[in-house]
Amino acid sequence: MPPGIDLLAATSFANGQPHEQFRWLRAHDPVHWHPEPDGPGFWAVTRYADVKLVGRDPATYSSSPTIMIADATAGPPDGDHDMMIMVDPPVHTQHRKLLNARFTPRAARALRHRIEELATRIVDAVAERGECDLVTDVAGEMPSFVIADLLGLPLDDGRRLYALTETLHAAPGTRTPEAVISAMQEMFEYGRGVANAKRRSPGEDLSTLLVRSEIRGRPLDDTDFNLFFILLVDAGGDTTRNLVGGGMLALFEHHDQRARLLGDLDGLLPGAIEEMLRWVSPVVFMRRTATVDTSLGGQNIRAGDKVVMYYGSANRDESVFSEADRFDVTRRPNDHVAFGGGGPHFCLGAHLARVEIDAILREVLVRLPDIEPTGPPEWLASNFVSGPSHLPVRFTPHRARAGEADGEAPRARR
Numbered sequence: 001m002p003p004g005i006d007l008l009a010a011t012s013f014a015n016g017q018p019h020e021q022f023r024w025l026r027a028h029d030p031v032h033w034h035p036e037p038d039g040p041g042f043w044a045v046t047r048y049a050d051v052k053l054v055g056r057d058p059a060t061y062s063s064s065p066t067i068m069i070a071d072a073t074a075g076p077p078d079g080d081h082d083m084m085i086m087v088d089p090p091v092h093t094q095h096r097k098l099l100n101a102r103f104t105p106r107a108a109r110a111l112r113h114r115i116e117e118l119a120t121r122i123v124d125a126v127a128e129r130g131e132c133d134l135v136t137d138v139a140g141e142m143p144s145f146v147i148a149d150l151l152g153l154p155l156d157d158g159r160r161l162y163a164l165t166e167t168l169h170a171a172p173g174t175r176t177p178e179a180v181i182s183a184m185q186e187m188f189e190y191g192r193g194v195a196n197a198k199r200r201s202p203g204e205d206l207s208t209l210l211v212r213s214e215i216r217g218r219p220l221d222d223t224d225f226n227l228f229f230i231l232l233v234d235a236g237g238d239t240t241r242n243l244v245g246g247g248m249l250a251l252f253e254h255h256d257q258r259a260r261l262l263g264d265l266d267g268l269l270p271g272a273i274e275e276m277l278r279w280v281s282p283v284v285f286m287r288r289t290a291t292v293d294t295s296l297g298g299q300n301i302r303a304g305d306k307v308v309m310y311y312g313s314a315n316r317d318e319s320v321f322s323e324a325d326r327f328d329v330t331r332r333p334n335d336h337v338a339f340g341g342g343g344p345h346f347c348l349g350a351h352l353a354r355v356e357i358d359a360i361l362r363e364v365l366v367r368l369p370d371i372e373p374t375g376p377p378e379w380l381a382s383n384f385v386s387g388p389s390h391l392p393v394r395f396t397p398h399r400a401r402a403g404e405a406d407g408e409a410p411r412a413r414r
Ligand code: HEM
Pocket: 055, 084, 085, 086, 096, 147, 231, 232, 235, 236, 237, 239, 240, 243, 281, 282, 283, 286, 311, 337, 338, 339, 340, 341, 342, 343, 344, 345, 346, 347, 348, 349, 350, 352, 353
């Protein structure tokens, strides 16, 4: 019997991704026509090979007008302003060139030391309490601080911006339209203020780089700047937080894997992070729109149809991953698609995200070795990003590192 298929309802994601639905779809209807209460419907693509194919073929499957399932009712793109994630090559390539140098593996490595400092500060803030919410007090702090640093903003503002993305990513019906519009406006206003401030007093940060850049042969105006600004804040925040929260939850639920990882943290952590990415798949989907009539998985797709790639399903595709439903910190190979399937929009922040995740997991696992949940997780009410929204934990309290004598502090660093 097929399970009830509903990939839009927040309830389907109330306990994580709807893996039972995905499993059935991969086996029986891998390119599934999914109805949409307020729209024309969309194709739900659930097999790994098809997800890769769609993501790598922007000529057939366009990122314009949007990568969300619902068509935007208003706002950019207006033909003269585009958000990078919602535009195809060659314009996309011009946008991406502006940012690329700041997101290379080398650039991410150069930030490692600062990111490790932030990880220490985050764990310091909870260490003496002996309990906290692992998602809001620890996992969420890291990406909001890092994005603030990157953009040249006060760390506290990173927190506020990241709270706004929460509202923007919430499932339809879980926030009032007014709340969503007001979050968008606040983000825009804030971004405009940053652009002006950086024009007046430039720094070494990404915001300054952007206000000094050109696109389409002219300097970026406030709208261009804001579209980059919002994308960066939006893309790097709850994704990374969800991975850390969901990854720790996976370790809590798989004691053998946790013990194995702790037995050789330096050797196994990089691979364990890849497995967490596969397992959690923090970005549930990206949408494309067919530009021509085509076929996929035996279905006829018509020009204009919405085609939605489900990364969490592709990452459990049993034809690619052996024992796909097993969490295995030593899994090799592990060619997951949590950052996308390798097309032009492949996650710009993938290297940076890995450094953030490594630093915070290392700090938590080494400094809070007996950390354990004190209750069940609460999950995000979103069909777009997946992860726990709250995860209460306890651990043996200890003094913050800043208060410890040299050499006394547990070593989390490599
Ligand atoms: C665990 C953390 C993260 C996950 C799972 C993730 C996942 C993704 C996915 C699935 C895409 C779309 C790929 C595609 O369409 O082919 C994407 C795009 C993007 N990500 Fe990430 N991301 C993460 C962290 C970050 C971070 C830390 C940043 C930057 C601060 C970032 C910036 C971006 C940007 C700018 C794009 C759009 C790229 C483009 O349109 O060319 N992401 N990410």
